[in-house]
Amino acid sequence: MTLPVRAIGTPLDRFDGPAKVTGTARYAFEHPVDRPAYLFPVQATVAVGRIVAVHTEPASREPGVLAVLTPENAPRVASFDDPEVVILQNHEVAYRGQFVAAAVAETSEAARRAAELVRVDYQAGPHDVELRADHPDRYAPEVMNGGFATDSLRGNPEAALADAAVRLDATYTTPWYQHAQLEPHSTIARWADGRLTLHVASQGVHRLRESLATLFGLDPERIRVISPHVGGAFGGKLHTHPDVVLAVLGALAVPGRPVKLALTRQQMFSQVGYRTPTVQRVRLGAGPDGRLVAVSHEVVQQTARHKEFAEQTATPTRVMYAAPHRSTTHRLVRLDVPVPTIMRAPGKTPGMYALESAMDEMAIACGQDPVEFRIANEPPLDPELDRPFSTRNLVGCLRDGARRFGWAGRDPTPGVRRAAGGWLVGTGVAASMYPVYRLPGSSATIRLEPDGRYTVSIGAADLGTGTWTALTQVAADALGVLVDRIVLRIGDTDLPAAMAAGGSSGMTSWGSAVVEAAGRLRARLAAEQHDPVPADGIEASAEMPPNPHREHFSMYAFGAQFAEVRVHEATGEVRVPRLLGVFAAGRIINPKTGRSQLLGGMTMGLSMALHERCVLDPRFGHVVNHDLAEYHIATNADVGRVEVHTLVEDDPYVNPMGSKGIGELGIVGTAAAIANAVQHATGVRVRDLPITPDRFFVGATSVRG
Ligand code: MOS
Numbered sequence: 001m002t003l004p005v006r007a008i009g010t011p012l013d014r015f016d017g018p019a020k021v022t023g024t025a026r027y028a029f030e031h032p033v034d035r036p037a038y039l040f041p042v043q044a045t046v047a048v049g050r051i052v053a054v055h056t057e058p059a060s061r062e063p064g065v066l067a068v069l070t071p072e073n074a075p076r077v078a079s080f081d082d083p084e085v086v087i088l089q090n091h092e093v094a095y096r097g098q099f100v101a102a103a104v105a106e107t108s109e110a111a112r113r114a115a116e117l118v119r120v121d122y123q124a125g126p127h128d129v130e131l132r133a134d135h136p137d138r139y140a141p142e143v144m145n146g147g148f149a150t151d152s153l154r155g156n157p158e159a160a161l162a163d164a165a166v167r168l169d170a171t172y173t174t175p176w177y178q179h180a181q182l183e184p185h186s187t188i189a190r191w192a193d194g195r196l197t198l199h200v201a202s203q204g205v206h207r208l209r210e211s212l213a214t215l216f217g218l219d220p221e222r223i224r225v226i227s228p229h230v231g232g233a234f235g236g237k238l239h240t241h242p243d244v245v246l247a248v249l250g251a252l253a254v255p256g257r258p259v260k261l262a263l264t265r266q267q268m269f270s271q272v273g274y275r276t277p278t279v280q281r282v283r284l285g286a287g288p289d290g291r292l293v294a295v296s297h298e299v300v301q302q303t304a305r306h307k308e309f310a311e312q313t314a315t316p317t318r319v320m321y322a323a324p325h326r327s328t329t330h331r332l333v334r335l336d337v338p339v340p341t342i343m344r345a346p347g348k349t350p351g352m353y354a355l356e357s358a359m360d361e362m363a364i365a366c367g368q369d370p371v372e373f374r375i376a377n378e379p380p381l382d383p384e385l386d387r388p389f390s391t392r393n394l395v396g397c398l399r400d401g402a403r404r405f406g407w408a409g410r411d412p413t414p415g416v417r418r419a420a421g422g423w424l425v426g427t428g429v430a431a432s433m434y435p436v437y438r439l440p441g442s443s444a445t446i447r448l449e450p451d452g453r454y455t456v457s458i459g460a461a462d463l464g465t466g467t468w469t470a471l472t473q474v475a476a477d478a479l480g481v482l483v484d485r486i487v488l489r490i491g492d493t494d495l496p497a498a499m500a501a502g503g504s505s506g507m508t509s510w511g512s513a514v515v516e517a518a519g520r521l522r523a524r525l526a527a528e529q530h531d532p533v534p535a536d537g538i539e540a541s542a543e544m545p546p547n548p549h550r551e552h553f554s555m556y557a558f559g560a561q562f563a564e565v566r567v568h569e570a571t572g573e574v575r576v577p578r579l580l581g582v583f584a585a586g587r588i589i590n591p592k593t594g595r596s597q598l599l600g601g602m603t604m605g606l607s608m609a610l611h612e613r614c615v616l617d618p619r620f621g622h623v624v625n626h627d628l629a630e631y632h633i634a635t636n637a638d639v640g641r642v643e644v645h646t647l648v649e650d651d652p653y654v655n656p657m658g659s660k661g662i663g664e665l666g667i668v669g670t671a672a673a674i675a676n677a678v679q680h681a682t683g684v685r686v687r688d689l690p691i692t693p694d695r696f697f698v699g700a701t702s703v704r705g
Pocket residue numbers: 203234235236238342343344345346501502503504
């Protein structure tokens with residue numbers, strides 16, 4: 001293969017691809033270790049209560065059992081700051097499925113058998129697991145995830161709404177979505193000589209080390225976390241969840257033995273976080289010309305009683321469209337459930353489903369084309385902060401997408417186009433957006449080796465996203481060499497500390513640090529004589545430098561998604577033969593892996609629109625469809641043609657690469673584009689996801705929270 005001189009912008013194949021397809025890329029559970037022991041958890045069978053007794057005798061007598069951990073005998077933690085991971089430390093049960101005991105044994109079969117023999121007596125208390133928009137205990141959290149303000153208010157939206165020539169007042173709901181990565185959450189933990197070594201599927205090794213150091217009162221230097229390959233994360237492997245902690249408790253109980261824990265799919269439904277269900281009231285007011293005068297977005301969603309997580313659902317409404325009068329609010333209800341967490345584009349994904357559905361409804365109410373209606377309400381500045389966007393190419397995405405999709409001449413009349421076989425056909429559009437986050441705390445070291453290669457070391461993560469390849473490309477360009485001269489090392493706390501992969505900020509944070517370190521090394525090599533290069537190489541290190549432009553600009557990636565749907569008039573089945581997305585996300589470092597990110601996001605958005613929903617049993621407080629047979633995720637058969645396009649966008653302000661995050665952008669807006677197309681096909685506006693066949697029939701009941 002001839003390597004390109006400029007690596008950034010080249011669609012290189014994944015460097016880790018051959019190792020992955022030959023099975024030699026090791027995921028956490030697969031690391032070879034000496035004399036592994038296996039852990040199997042025991043989960044609470046009540047949603048609220050007190051553990052009265054744990055009977056371990058039969059389990060302990062099972063052949064091969066090394067330890068049975070209970071709240072009485074489990075190793076103690078040092079910090080109680082994060083109640084989600086304080087497990088086996090007291091007798092309280094906070095949600096059904098919580099870990100209350102565990103068995104460690106010579107084989108996974110023996111561990112599972114022993115765990116099944118542990119009997120726990122509870123004194124159950126009354127529980128409340130049902131989210132309702134009018135729940136009497138709803139409250140305003142102090143701050144939303146990501147540091148966003150809980151509420152925002154500008155002008156007088158109530159008065160402006162009352163006076164508006166055209167008004168929309170609609171409530172949208174999204175269900176509880178479960179994290180369902182292909183690789184289940186897995187850990188190998190070993191405690192020996194006062195040191196803890198972990199192989200774990202993690203979005204950030206240093207972040208995980210820090211949280212475990214705090215929880216167990218250990219010097220971080222005594223913990224090593226290794227995670228070179230992760231089989232999907234989506235936010236579910238960012239925060240520390242109880243599974244890693246349980247593996248560490250197991251390791252502490254059998255010193256010297258590596259303890260392996262891989263959650264079963266069913267265990268994941270209570271252990272690794274989920275996207276909160278939402279109830280969202282959106283009100284829009286427009287003048288007779290179709291210009292928005294008021295925007296209001298009120299969100300009610302859930303959190304866990306034992307720990308708060310506040311999803312920033314209304315925040316996209318703060319930046320999407322111009323309107324002088326604006327309000328957004330978030331309210332939470334504490335329930336006896338597992339802790340919700342971030343999931344691919346937290347807040348933006350459910351929030352943009354509601355806002356972009358409402359924009360479609362409003363365009364129809366104003367008699368305007370939904371593409372033109374959005375363009376007419378494009379804000380000249382960030383409408384909340386009154387400052388310019390570093391780049392904002394939503395209009396370009398809408399226009400380019402409309403052209404590619406064949407939007408021109410679309411008859412807005414719903415329910416009039418048909419395809420053979422009883423299918424109603426419709427098309428819809430929605431916008432995408434995602435902030436350019438930048439998280440401090442990343443550093444990189446680059447060493448020129450005697451053989452002329454450069455070792456680039458940074459504690460970054462590859463979640464399956466393409467970091468191994470794209471970060472190598474960034475380093476090659478920064479050093480002015482071909483990619484085959486770069487040896488990248490990531491996913492290990494022995495490497496320079498780096499921020500976790502979250503908020504689509506990885507490339508911005510790690511790339512900025514790598515570019516800075518490369519600049520220092522090049523300066524050193526230019527200033528000093530190094531011929532030959534000494535055996536231990538020549539190196540330079542750097543932290544991600546501050547970005548002075550951030551105070552002056554709002555930084556976002558945008559996109560436009562177009563959907564064609566077919567709804568069967570007899571059965572209500574919905575098919576999506578075509579999705580088309582156009583995205584403006586700065587420079588695309590690797591168009592091949594980048595396309596995969598956007599395509600994957602759109603596919604997850606399709607899955608959200610049509611399939612995914614956790615069904616809770618309010619009597620017991622658990623998700624009943626807790627496996628991949630009943631929690632349906634879009635498969636190949638559900639996905640038609642998906643086209644991904646990107647606009648050339650030159651943003652000199654975001655970071656030295658000119659790139660914006662693309663891991664999350666693709667899921668934002670897909671569900672609204674599909675729901676809008678469904679309305680166009682059928683005349684039925686579905687405001688409650690997922691869009692299942694029953695939504696189209698008279699007498700269908702909504703599952704409003
Ligand atoms: Mo992403 S949901 O911020 O890991």
